[in-house]
Amino acid sequence: MTGQRARRLEQLGMVWDAADAAFEENLAACRAYFEQHFTLCAPRTAVALGKPVGQFVSNLRRPGVLDRHPERAAALAAIDCDWNPAWPVTWQRHYAAVRELLRDEGGQTEVQPGVTVSGLDVGAWLARQRQPAVWQALADGQRERLEQLGIAPLSAAREAPAKPLKGGAGAFERGAGALVQYKARTGSVAVPRAHRERLEDGTEVRLGVWRSNMRSRRASLSDAQRQQLADLGLFD
Numbered sequence: 701m702t703g704q705r706a707r708r709l710e711q712l713g714m715v716w717d718a719a720d721a722a723f724e725e726n727l728a729a730c731r732a733y734f735e736q737h738f739t740l741c742a743p744r745t746a747v748a749l750g751k752p753v754g755q756f757v758s759n760l761r762r763p764g765v766l767d768r769h770p771e772r773a774a775a776l777a778a779i780d781c782d783w784n785p786a787w788p789v790t791w792q793r794h795y796a797a798v799r800e801l802l803r804d805e806g807g808q809t810e811v812q813p814g815v816t817v818s819g820l821d822v823g824a825w826l827a828r829q830r831q832p833a834v835w836q837a838l839a840d841g842q843r844e845r846l847e848q849l850g851i852a853p854l855s856a857a858r859e860a861p862a863k864p865l866k867g868g869a870g871a872f873e874r875g876a877g878a879l880v881q882y883k884a885r886t887g888s889v890a891v892p893r894a895h896r897e898r899l900e901d902g903t904e905v906r907l908g909v910w911r912s913n914m915r916s917r918r919a920s921l922s923d924a925q926r927q928q929l930a931d932l933g934l935f936d
Contacts, residue, residue, distance in 0.1 A: 723772060726756045730779055739796035740780040741789035787839050788933040794825040795845055802849055830854045837884040872925060878905035879932055889933050
């Protein structure tokens with residue numbers, strides 16, 4: 701085959717490298733997934749056009765994977781500029797669902813707990829983001845995205861008073877509160893195992909041990925507890 705003929709075929713979309721061909725097939729699946737879900741922060745089990753989109757994108761987020769292929773990173777960013785966020789992908793997935801819900805409603809709806817999009821309780825998620833302690837722990841980019849949707853944190857006066865909890869639930873809430881406080885101060889949830897966190901009321905939480913326990917006992921947590929910790933990035 702002449703070089704001129706090869707160039708003409710390339711202009712028609714002919715791909716010669718097998719790895720490039722596989723990437724293009726998965727990229728097409730990414731476009732299909734984004735058209736339906738408005739984000740590429742898919743669960744690892746997500747599939748589109750018969751391709752494992754969730755695992756594909758998750759693999760590409762690994763540090764250094766695309767260093768030698770900036771054009772591939774650009775192709776993904778052309779579909780979703782937040783395909784590789786600096787915060788947990790579960791957070792981005794919920795945010796994208798809220799964004800599209802508000803867009804469909806012209807931004808005139810109040811998203812209450814119990815409102816779901818694609819199986820995600822975006823109402824409960826949004827209520828958590830607006831809690832002052834959680835809002836403060838968010839990255840600047842996360843707060844900016846919420847503010848662009850007209851979402852702001854609750855004032856201390858408007859924040860719903862916490863209900864007294866008993867037993868294990870109270871221990872969980874204290875641990876989660878300590879983790880929010882630790883992340884707000886350090887920017888991380890990688891807590892040393894020996895670390896103890898003192899709450900504003902003077903309560904001391906063995907946060908390093910609690911964090912380890914929550915990760916190892918993830919399956920025994922309630923859906924709401926797992927989601928709360930996932931939003932903080934504990935399971936990433």
